[in-house]
Amino acid sequence: MYDYLIIGAGSAGCCVAHFLHQEGKSVAIVDREGIAGGASGAAGAFLSPLPGKKNLYNSLVNDALNFSIDFYKNLLPNIVEKKGVLRIPNNNFNKDKLAQSYIKYSYYDTQKLKNISKNFMDIDGYFYENAAVIEPTEISKKLIENCDFYKKDIKKLDFKDGIYNIDEIKAKNIILAQGVSTSLVEIPYMKISPIFGLRIDVKTTTKIPFNIHKSISVSTNKQDGTVSIGATHERHDNAILECLTTCDKCPFYVNSEQGQIETLLKQAQELIKLEDLKVVKIYKGARATIKSYFPVIGKVIDYEKSLEKYPSIKNGTKIPPDSLEYFENLYIINALGSRGFVFGPYLAKILTQNILHNTPIPKEISTQKLFYKTARAKAN
Numbered sequence: 001m002y003d004y005l006i007i008g009a010g011s012a013g014c015c016v017a018h019f020l021h022q023e024g025k026s027v028a029i030v031d032r033e034g035i036a037g038g039a040s041g042a043a044g045a046f047l048s049p050l051p052g053k054k055n056l057y058n059s060l061v062n063d064a065l066n067f068s069i070d071f072y073k074n075l076l077p078n079i080v081e082k083k084g085v086l087r088i089p090n091n092n093f094n095k096d097k098l099a100q101s102y103i104k105y106s107y108y109d110t111q112k113l114k115n116i117s118k119n120f121m122d123i124d125g126y127f128y129e130n131a132a133v134i135e136p137t138e139i140s141k142k143l144i145e146n147c148d149f150y151k152k153d154i155k156k157l158d159f160k161d162g163i164y165n166i167d168e169i170k171a172k173n174i175i176l177a178q179g180v181s182t183s184l185v186e187i188p189y190m191k192i193s194p195i196f197g198l199r200i201d202v203k204t205t206t207k208i209p210f211n212i213h214k215s216i217s218v219s220t221n222k223q224d225g226t227v228s229i230g231a232t233h234e235r236h237d238n239a240i241l242e243c244l245t246t247c248d249k250c251p252f253y254v255n256s257e258q259g260q261i262e263t264l265l266k267q268a269q270e271l272i273k274l275e276d277l278k279v280v281k282i283y284k285g286a287r288a289t290i291k292s293y294f295p296v297i298g299k300v301i302d303y304e305k306s307l308e309k310y311p312s313i314k315n316g317t318k319i320p321p322d323s324l325e326y327f328e329n330l331y332i333i334n335a336l337g338s339r340g341f342v343f344g345p346y347l348a349k350i351l352t353q354n355i356l357h358n359t360p361i362p363k364e365i366s367t368q369k370l371f372y373k374t375a376r377a378k379a380n
C-alpha cells in the first residue's frame with residue numbers, strides 16, 4: 001500500500017514523486033512507456049527565461065526558472081550546462097519586445113557574435129545569462145531513484161473504501177501526470193492540445209558558446225559531445241490525433257518526419273554554421289498545452305457533480321472552491337507546455353505543499369480557475 005501512486009513518469013510525475021518522497025511519503029510511479037518515455041524524453045531540454053514586459057505568465061515562467069535551475073544543480077550538478085541563451089528576434093518576439101524586456105540582457109550585434117565565433121551567421125540577438133540545458137532522461141531517473149517504478153498501461157481507476165486498486169497496486173492517493181494522453185477521469189474543463197515536435201542530437205566540430213533560440217533551439221556543446229536541436233510547433237486537435245501509442249506509430253511522424261528533420265537542420269544552420277555535422281539520434285514527442293498556456297495543478301474537480309449541486313455557477317454565482325465536488329484523493333499536474341523542465345520542479349513543490357500542508361495554489365494555475373471559466377463559458 002502506497003501513500004501516493006503517480007500515473008506518468010515524465011517531468012511532472014517524477015518531480016512530484018521526488019518531493020513527496022522527501023516529505024516521507026511512500027510513492028510508486030507508473031508509465032506505459034518507461035521513465036521519460038513521453039514528451040519528457042524528447043525534450044531539448046532547454047531552460048530559458050521568457051522575456052518581454054512583465055505579466056502574470058512570464059513572471060510564473062521566470063520564477064520557475066530561477067527555482068528549477070538551482071534545484072537541478074543541487075540534484076545532479078554534472079548535467080546542468082548553464083552557459084546562457086542568445087535569443088534572436090522572430091515574429092513572436094521582435095526587437096522592440098526583446099529590448100523592452102524586464103529580464104536583464106546584453107545586446108550582441110553581429111560583429112560581437114563573430115568575434116566570439118566565426119561560425120555565427122549574420123545574426124544579432126539578446127543574451128540572457130540565466131539559461132541552461134539539461135539531460136532530461138537522466139534527471140527523471142534521478143528524481144525517482146527512491147520510489148518504486150512499474151511499467152504499466154493503466155486503463156482505469158478503481159476506488160473503493162478509501163483505497164485505489166490499480167492493477168494490484170494499492171494507493172491512498174493518485175496523482176495524474178499524463179501529459180497528452182487521454183485522462184483517466186473526465187475533466188471537461190481542461191482541454192489538452194498536443195503539440196508535436198522533434199529533437200535531433202548531432203555531433204559537430206563547431207564550438208557553440210551558449211544556447212541559441214529563434215523559433216527553434218540549438219544547444220551549446222553538451223558533456224557527452226552532442227548538440228541538441230529542437231522545436232515543437234505542430235498543433236493538432238486531439239479529436240483528430242489522439243496520443244495513445246508511442247510516437248513511432250503516430251501517423252503525424254510517419255508522414256512528415258524526414259521533412260521536419262531537414263527543416264530543423266536548415267534552421268539551425270541559419271543561426272550558426274555547424275561543421276562536420278552528423279545526426280546521432282532523433283527524438284519525437286508531443287507536449288500538452290491548454291488554451292491559456294498556463295499549467296494546471298491541484299485537486300481534480302468532478303465537473304458534472306459540481307454543476308448538479310450548484311447549477312447557478314453557470315450564471316456566475318460565486319461558490320467557494322471548498323464547496324465544489326472533487327474526485328476523492330485525486331490530483332493533477334499537467335499542461336506544462338513548452339517548458340516542462342522549467343515548470344516541473346517548481347509546480348511539483350507547490351502541489352506537494354498544497355497536498356501535505358494545505359498551502360494555497362496560485363489562482364492562475366489552479367484547477368478551480370479553469371473549472372469556473374469553462375462552466376460560465378458553456379452557459380453563454
Ligand SMILES: Cc1cc2nc3c(=O)[nH]c(=O)nc-3n(C[C@H](O)[C@H](O)[C@H](O)COP(=O)(O)OP(=O)(O)OC[C@H]3O[C@@H](n4cnc5c(N)ncnc54)[C@H](O)[C@@H]3O)c2cc1C
Nearest residue numbers: 008010011012032038039040044046154179285339340341
Ligand atoms: C520535441 C520537444 C522538445 C521540447 N523541448 C523542451 C525544452 O527545451 N524545455 C522544456 O522545458 N520543455 C520542452 N518540451 C516540453 C516538455 O517536454 C513537456 O512540457 C514535459 O515533458 C511534459 O511533462 P509531463 O510529465 O507533463 O508529460 P510527459 O513527459 O508526456 O509524461 C506523461 C507520461 O504519462 C504516461 N502515461 C499517460 N497515460 C498513462 C496511462 N494511462 N498509463 C501509464 N502511463 C501513462 C505517458 O506514457 C508519458 O510518459 C519539449 C517537448 C517536446 C515534445
